[in-house]
Amino acid sequence: MRSHLLNGLTAEHYRRSVTEGVERVAAKLATTDRPFTGVTVDALSPRIDAIDLDRPLGDTAAVLDELEDVYLRDAVYFHHPRYLAHLNCPVVIPAVLGEAVLSAVNSSLDTWDQSAGGTLIERRLVDWTAARIGLGPAADGVFTSGGTQSNLQALLLAREEAKSDSLAELRILTSEVSHFSVQKSAKLLGLGPDAVVAIPVDHDKRMQTVALAHELERCTKDGLVPMAVVATAGSTDFGSIDPLPEIAELCARHGVWLHVDAAYGCGLLASLRYRDRIDGIERADSVTVDYHKSFFQPVSSSAVLVRDAATLRHATYHAEYLNPRRMVQERIPNQVDKSLQTTRRFDALKLWLTLRTMGAxxxxxxxxxxxxxxxxxxxxxxxxxxxxxxxxxxxxxxxxxxxxxxxxxxxxxxxxxxxxxxxxxxxxxxxxxxxxxxxxxxxxxxxxxxxxxxxxxxxxxxxxxxxxxxxxxxxxxxxx
CATH class of the missing domain: 3.90.1150.10 (Aspartate Aminotransferase, domain 1)
Structure with a gap:
């Protein structure tokens, strides 16, 4: 069984196996003439249920033949031009190359002694994204599993920064068409069932700033604490972008944390012609970006960015076996100090190779x-x-x-x-x-x-x- 462990002795076995797998996928991509076969759950389930996982096939070719039958033949192919459904993008080849590299090396981005250059590459990409947004010299962030995790972390930071001794007083104001992860985050953060206040949208599905102003004033009048306003730069259903400059002005006036969920709209950060559609995002306290939505990256490749790096301390815990406090004084860069996750893939590599090959x-x-x-x-x-x-x-x-x-x-x-x-x-x-x-x-x-x-x-x-x-x-x- 040691022959299946990836190491210096099995490098040739690795090369042959991966090449065979790549050739199968390449052939499938070249011959797929529709995005889906139409297979039903009832038709596919028996084929998968019939496989005895305790009796391995042992041979790569046989395993790939079986995979063709239970997955590749009936997969939903996002690269096909008539896949028009969800926020799934076709992926660029440099990113797929990055996926192959990061899976084989298998760095874990929680600590420096598990990733070395991977840590610095992720940090450089965080700085690059923060600069594209315009968050300023004190900005920082970390890669995440996706927009839901990024929104959760941003709202955790907002909760900890809010000046309130009672969770019951806290309110999150967001548009009625914002992502469901705002409600999910509120529940995970221990907030009450009334914590998320839905602000009406206009005809273009953009948050009504007059209604937001009224709600901020009502919170003050009722002794409630608006811990965050979540503005959306690219709603899931409509792609609508809230009026970010006006919302930022209201947040500044009331001293409220502004989070911009740009999981979808972050592609505008690289746009050659439409960047002005997200003007005002530079005034956010935190921003969610999903490179795997509009930077043509494989899942997952996402990040949460913050204006003030110091706020990331609210996600920091020190474990003696992993990231003891002394490492901070020794200036050892451990990304786990900023992250909700511990073990974490080197997803930043995909974006790095994309930028180095294609450019922004x-x-x-x-x-x-x-x-x-x-x-x-x-x-x-x-x-x-x-x-x-x-x-x-x-x-x-x-x-x-x-x-x-x-x-x-x-x-x-x-x-x-x-x-x-x-x-x-x-x-x-x-x-x-x-x-x-x-x-x-x-x-x-x-x-x-x-x-x-x-x-x-x-x-x-x-x-x-x-x-x-x-x-x-x-x-x-x-x-x-």
Whole structure:
């Protein structure tokens, strides 16, 4: 069994095995003609359940043959131009190379004596991102597993910085379309069920600053403590960006921590043409970024940044076996001092190799392309009498609803849209997302693939309409 341990004696075995795996994936990518096969849970589960994990195959080729049957054949492929569903981007090759390197070396980014150069690379990328945001010379941060963890850590820091002796008094103010992780974080932080206050949004799904100002004043009047305002730079459903300068001004006036959730909108930090859409982000106390959403990185690659490095002390604990206090005086850089995680992958390497190969402008050009695509898609939807589109895109998301000419019952239209999404997924021809707007069922394109074209969008709209019309035809036949 030692022949399977990766070391100097097995380097050739490692090379052959990984090469064989890469060749299988490359062949699959080259021949995949749709984003999904349409396989069902009931069809796939028995194949996986039948595998006896206590009887290994022993041979790499046999294992990869089996993997083809239980995973590669039926995976959902984000690289396909008609995958239009969630915030999953196709990935760039330098980042995939980084994934291979970091997995093999297997550095753990909690302490210097487990990572050395990895620690310094992550710190350099944190500094680079903070500079792109404009947080100032005292900024710092750490890589995380994703936006949910980043938001949790930012709100932990905000809670500890808040001047209150009672958790029951604390309030988090955020827009009604912000990410669900804000509510989840409040619960994990021990706050009460009323802790998160939803601020109404305008027609463009942006936080209403008048309503925010009113709520901040109400908190003061009622003896409550607004521990944080969470502004969104790229909402999950709409890609909407809150008015960051006005929100920052209100937070400064009331002495409230401003957190900007830019998990999606962080791609604008590299944009060549649309960076001004997140002006005001430089005034934040903390910022969430997800490189694996809009920097074309594999999951996971994310970070939380803070304006004042000193606030990260609220996540610091010292263990004698790992990061004793003396190491601080010895200026040994242990990233665990800043992180909610202990053992942590060297995910920063993927972004490092991407920047060193493509440059920030290369990333920005790709993100600008999907923003441009969303604008063209919006024009298609706005001109198509079959569809109602909710808002003009600020980033690369389109939310819309099929409206049949012969049906007026909202509930029946809801069912037609829901059926169309499910039928499209089952066909494997395309994958789209869904959401609700004002209680009604809508569909969603999340456009993160520069290879997607307006022709792809038009074709998928026709497929959606066809599935919806088929459902309504069957429904009307049954009714008659």
């Amino acid at each position: 402008d290369g990333i920005g050009q790709l993100f600008d392309e999907v923003c441009d695509l969303a604008r063209e898609g919006w024009k298609l939807l706005a001109a198509d009498p079959r569809y109602d589109v909710v808002v003009e895109p600020s980033l690369s998301t389109l939310v819309f609803r099929y409206i049949p000419a012969a049906v007026t019952a909202p509930a029946e239209i809801d069912r037609a849209n829901l059926h169309a999404r499910k039928a499209l997924f089952a066909s494997g021809d395309a994958v789209v997302a869904g959401t609700k707007v004002a209680g009604r069922q809508y569909l969603k394109f999340t456009l993160l693939n520069p290879e997607t074209t307006t022709a792809d969008i038009a074709a998928v709209l026709d497929l959606i309409a066809g599935h919806a019309e088929q459902y309504l035809g069957v429904s009307l036949d049954r009714a008659s």
